[in-house]
Amino acid sequence: MPGPVLILIFLGALLAFMLAWWHYLPRSRRNSRLYRALALLRFLSIFGLILLLINPKFTRTSYDIEKALLTVLVDNSSSMVASDSAVTLREITSRLAQNKTLQDRFTVNTMAFGEEMRPLDSLSFSDQATNISRPLQSLKDVSIGSNTVTILLSDGNQTLGEDYEFISHKPEQRIFPIVAGDTTTYEDLRLDRVNMNNYAYLKNTFPIEIFTSYSGSGSRTSVLSVSMNGQTRFQQNVTFTKETPAIQVTAKLEAQNTGLQDVRVSLLSFDNERNTYNNSRQLSLEVIDEKTKIAIVSSLVHPDLGSLKTAIEQNEQREVTISSPRSLENTWEDADLLILYQPDRAFAQVYDVLKTEGISALTIVGPRTDWSFMNAVQNTFSMSTYGQAEEIFPDLNGSFSIFDTSDFDITDFPPLDFELGDITIAADYESVLDQKVKGVLIEEPMLAMVRGQERNEAILFGENSWKWRIQSYRNEGNFQTYDGLIAQVIRFLDLKKRANRLTLEYEKSYQGVNAAEIVARYFNETMAFDGNASLKLFIKKREETSSREFPMLLRNGYYGLSINDFPAGDYEFTVRVEGTDITRSGGFKILDFDVEKQLVSSNYKKMARLANASGGSVFYVDQVDQLIDDLSNRNEFLPVQKSNQNVVSLIDFRILLAAIAICLAAEWFLRKYNGLI
Incomplete structure (x- = not known):
């Protein structure tokens, strides 16, 4: 406690003593026990009040030992089993986690990673992809202001995520890789990537872009072939040399049959090639004989039109044209769906076609919509405007049930331009979506899905929705949020059979690393989504007779089931609504592709570059003792003693106030009892 504070306390005590003495102990009362007691109570009361004013404090110092954080990252992907490193990694992980020298110097954590990072309880080596950059990035985010050491046990072959060699490192984050697997470089022919559209149209030519490469010091000639349903449709000789280790080939094939086609791309292996799994790639192509034709009709030239066209055509089964209602060609008359952008009186003929043909339509209205025409030409919706332009913000309706909106993130979405009205x-x-004006949610829809007897309709209130697509990219680095919403709206409008109460959504083929997901929606007799139904899915391989039964789980506006434990093959399934005779069937294929088998040699050079960039060193599985010695002898990882100083009040105000109150009350009681008041 500082000296001046002690002096103030002493002077305060002296002042309290003098006041109590002056008030109760003149010469004539000094021998009275009553007045001595009253003087003591008055002294304590005054001295307590003075302590409250002075508020004396003192500094408390505590000492803590801070250790550097050591995280052991273990590759839990299936490539560790393929390279016979599983047993070795388990032993090394146990040695590092239980080493007394490391525990004395570091705070040791163990984590496993594959597609995601998670705390390590056991190693199963079952992850179907390796993302090394994600755990390194996560550890970088927690290494603020403190030394961190990361021991990375992996073969260095990344199959998912951004390149870990080029992620930025903080100066206090050191990475020490331990290279697992076979470090020998083998001569190898490989299919690096195959690009092919998921859909093609009957009698049309579609391209397959094939990227091949060769690892070796000599030269090799191989045969690149492409087959469809077992029939060879393309073949070409490719010669690799040291100067040209990579070759790109584009094969153009004709879609001759409709339905799901098996496409196999293969590169002929040479004798004694160690890894032949990466010499072939299996894909699926769905050949269809028609597109859904969608016409955007507008009298205006506006960026919304291009944004809608780009979003819709992400689905290759849809073809979009933009035309004017005054166009002599009238391309919109042959369309399966229409998008009407801010209709005016020029749309009279368009609405005649809508009524006679029963075509579903998305209507987008805004400040330049002719509302007197709109209110007269159709009876689905109407609006009486106030003539006041306003910016309206979207608010996601959590109770919407027609399709799933759980992945639709409208964070920071800009407002649309519209006019206020009823x-x-x-x-x-x-x-x-509902409308929000100046932060206030109003009871008006912004994007509405309308169910009709003959056709469906959708209405978007507001222009400049192209800004939403831009914001979607800003939020997530892609356009999937906006494009996905538009795709759901178009799918709703494209429902041809209104009597079908059970609908299914699924892909026709799935890569082996991805889970096959089947989505079902069941509607009651009024065509409202029924969340109380019980849906069962029966699935089997095409060549099998017995099927497996799974209950479909209710999620956000749909029933779903992920099939993640089935091997590659052709499957067929049936979804049944319990208690009814309503069923729907389908089929899909899980392709035989394991990305973890594409590489057999460890990428030790890349691991070494990662270590050098972060200030660490690379080690091998037989150098664990050297790693422990290196970490134990580095001065930058010494435990640090840190002192924490806390300024603490000497007195507890609540106790002191209670004591003052008791002294004053006792003094008043004694004076009252003895007739001094």
Whole structure:
């Protein structure tokens, strides 16, 4: 406690003593026990008040030992089993985690990683992909202001995520890789990548882009072939040399039959080639004989039109044209779906076609919509405007049930331009988005899905939705949020059979590393989503007779099931609604592709570059003792003693106030009892 504070306390005590003495102990009362007691109580009261004013404090110092953080990252992918490193990695992980020298110097954590990083309880080596950059990035985010050491046990072959060699490192983050697997470089022919569209149209030519490479010091000639349903459709000789180790080939094939086609790309292996798994690649192609034709009709030239066209055509089964309602060609008359952008009186003929043909439509209205025409030409919805332009923000409707919106993130989405007014929708509808004006949610829809007897309709209130696509890219680095929403709207409009109460969504083929997901939606007799139904899925291989039964789980507006434990093959399934005779069937293929088998040699050179960039060193599985000695002898990882100083109040105000109150009350009681008041 500082000296001046002690002096103030002494002077305060002296002042309290003098006041109590002056008030109660003149010469005539000094021998009275009553007045001595009253003087003591008055002294304590005054001295307590003075202590409250002075508020004396002192500094408390505590000492802590801070150790550097040591994280052991263990590759849990299936490539560790393929390279016979599983047993070795388990032994090394146990040695590092239980080493007394490391525990005395570091705070040791063990983590496993494959596609994701997670705390290590046991190593199964079952992950179907290796993402090394994600755990390194996560550890970088927690290494702020403190030394961290990362021991990376892996073969260095990354099959998912950004290149870990080029992620940035903080000066205090050191990485020490331990290279697992076979470090011998073998001569190898490899299919690096095959690019092919998922869909092709009957009698059309489609391209297959093939990237091949060769690892070795000599030269090799191989045969590149492409087959469809077992029939060879393309063949070409390719010669690799030291100067040209990579060759790109584009094969153009004709789609001759409809349905799901098996496409196999293969590169003929040479004698005694160690890894032949990466010499072939299996894909699936769905050949269809028609597209869904969608026409965007607008009298205006606006960026919304291009944004909608680009988003819709992400699905190759859809073809979009942009035309004017005054166009002599009238391309919109042959369309399967229409998008009407800010209709005016020029759309009279378009609405005649809508009524006679029963075509579903998405109507986008905004400040330049002719509302007197719109209110007269159709009876689905109407609006009486106030003539006041306003910016309206979207608000996601959590109770929307027609399709899944759980992945639709509208964070920081800009407002659309619109006019305020009273909106009336005469038909049965659900709003995907509601309107929010100046932070206040108003009871008006922004994007509404309308169910009709003959056709479906959708209505978007506001222009400049192209800004949403830009914001989607800013939020996530891609356009999937916006494009996915538009795709769901188009799918809703494209429902041809309104009597079908059970709908299915699934892909026709899945890569082996991905889980096959089947989505089902069941509607009641009024075509509203039924979340109380019980759906069962029966699935089997095509050549088998018995099937496996799975209950489908209710999620956000749909029933779903992920099939993640099935081997490669052709499957067929049936979804049944319990208690009814409603069923739907389908089929899909899980392709035989294991990305972890593409490489057999460890990428020790890349691991060494990673270590050098972070200030660490690379080691091998037989150098674990050297690694422990290196970490134990580095001065930058010594435990640090840190002192923490806390300024603590000497007195507890609540106790002191209670004591003052007790002294004053006792003094008053004694004076009252003895007739001094």
